[in-house]
Amino acid sequence: MKNLQNKKILLVICGGIAAYKSLELIRIFKKNNCQIKTILTKGAMEFITPLSVSSLSNDKVYTDLFDAKNEAEMDHISLSRWADVVLFAPATANKIAQLSNGLAEDLATTVALASDKDIFVAPAMNVRMWENSITRSNLNKLINNNYILIGPSIGEMACGEYGSGKLLEPIEISLKIDDYFKNLETNKKLKALVTAGPTREYIDTIRYITNRSSGKQGYAIADNLNKNGFKTTLITGPTNLETPQGVNIVKVNSAEEMYQKTLENLPVDVAIFAAAVSDFRAKKKMPEKIKKEKFENIEIEKTKDILDYTSKNNNLRPKLVIGFAAETNNLERNSIKKLNEKNCDWIIANDVSNKKIGFDSDYNEIKIFDRNQKAPKHISYNTKEMIAKEIVKKISDELKSNG
Numbered sequence: 001m002k003n004l005q006n007k008k009i010l011l012v013i014c015g016g017i018a019a020y021k022s023l024e025l026i027r028i029f030k031k032n033n034c035q036i037k038t039i040l041t042k043g044a045m046e047f048i049t050p051l052s053v054s055s056l057s058n059d060k061v062y063t064d065l066f067d068a069k070n071e072a073e074m075d076h077i078s079l080s081r082w083a084d085v086v087l088f089a090p091a092t093a094n095k096i097a098q099l100s101n102g103l104a105e106d107l108a109t110t111v112a113l114a115s116d117k118d119i120f121v122a123p124a125m126n127v128r129m130w131e132n133s134i135t136r137s138n139l140n141k142l143i144n145n146n147y148i149l150i151g152p153s154i155g156e157m158a159c160g161e162y163g164s165g166k167l168l169e170p171i172e173i174s175l176k177i178d179d180y181f182k183n184l185e186t187n188k189k190l191k192a193l194v195t196a197g198p199t200r201e202y203i204d205t206i207r208y209i210t211n212r213s214s215g216k217q218g219y220a221i222a223d224n225l226n227k228n229g230f231k232t233t234l235i236t237g238p239t240n241l242e243t244p245q246g247v248n249i250v251k252v253n254s255a256e257e258m259y260q261k262t263l264e265n266l267p268v269d270v271a272i273f274a275a276a277v278s279d280f281r282a283k284k285k286m287p288e289k290i291k292k293e294k295f296e297n298i299e300i301e302k303t304k305d306i307l308d309y310t311s312k313n314n315n316l317r318p319k320l321v322i323g324f325a326a327e328t329n330n331l332e333r334n335s336i337k338k339l340n341e342k343n344c345d346w347i348i349a350n351d352v353s354n355k356k357i358g359f360d361s362d363y364n365e366i367k368i369f370d371r372n373q374k375a376p377k378h379i380s381y382n383t384k385e386m387i388a389k390e391i392v393k394k395i396s397d398e399l400k401s402n403g
Helices: 017-031 050-057 075-082 093-100 107-114 127-131 133-144 170-187 216-227 255-264 306-312 331-342 384-401
Strands: 008-013 035-040 085-091 118-123 153-156 162-166 191-196 200-202 208-210 231-236 248-251 270-273 280-282 300-302 320-327 346-351 363-370 377-383
Touching: 008 017, 008 075, 008 107, 017 035, 017 050, 017 085, 017 170, 035 050, 035 075, 035 107, 075 107, 085 093, 085 107, 085 170, 093 107, 093 118, 093 133, 118 170, 127 133, 127 162, 133 384, 170 384, 191 216, 191 255, 200 280, 208 280, 216 231, 216 270, 216 384, 231 255, 255 306, 270 306, 270 384, 306 320, 306 331, 320 331, 320 384, 331 346, 331 363, 363 384, 377 384
Parallel strands: 008 035, 008 085, 085 118, 191 231, 191 270, 231 248, 270 320, 320 346
Antiparallel strands: 153 162, 200 208, 280 300, 346 363, 363 377
16 A cells, blocks of 8 residues: 555544554555554543553654643644544444534534535444434535545444445545545646536627626536646636636636636646536627617627637547537537537536526536446436546546546
């Protein structure tokens, strides 16, 4: 597991019978030259001792949110900044409930709230607790807030029952973390370009032609690409969204500006055209506001087709070109037509006549039409953040398989 070398892992051990397996997990991480810091919850100390954890990690064990001996340091801040990743293993049903509801009741949950790193959760609990609808709801909240689940497995439990909820074996957990770092290193060599938001084609100094778009889906894709190691550029029309951390952002207004900035930022490995680029512009922009009585016979012309140009330009064409299609009817037929006409690799389509998804909504439901697959991939109704995760995973897998 060479990808673990010199990585900083903050291991949070929660109070369940599976806590004893965390000792083997520490041993594996140390064997692979990881730096390990540990937090023991109050419940975990009922199963294993700070001395045993400290002996294996060769470091201090953190237990209390307020430590009189360390009052000058704020451990929940320093630990969250130190770590490359945070790993809750085992994560009990109680701790998952606390995390999903944003509670900060102890050092473990406070670190999670203060962290800007990826947080892994390895659940361990009785099968009935795992299957409980409340637990399922809490897990969905975690996933929607970018927590990464590892496991659980199916098997016989300490209580004698059999089913889902068993903690993955330490070697399996460590392999998952190793694979995470491997993907980050692989993707660091890759460049991504994303367009998002609307464009504005001014008729005069006040009025403009535009397409409706919040930019949320494009921003979520750019954010997830960056978090997965891609060197990401986001070319965006006017939105009210915050810039994703670590993403190179280029702000534009018109379709022509977006076209020019796209060319300036090519070549890349993958280009995702999620922007709602206006299809038309006024042939002549008036330097002053047009009075109502003179507002007639405005001549318009088509704007440049950025997706079409990028996809068909062999010198600059990315390995993977992805377009979006916002449809109100005949979604499949129109998407396949666009896929072929634009010569792109995928079309990601959604039905914007469904008021629950698209535009200003935080939710979406899409179909991915891939020229290399007979049937479209359907990603069911979910947050745009989760939709973005699925898209980025598919992008990573395809680029990896194509070398």
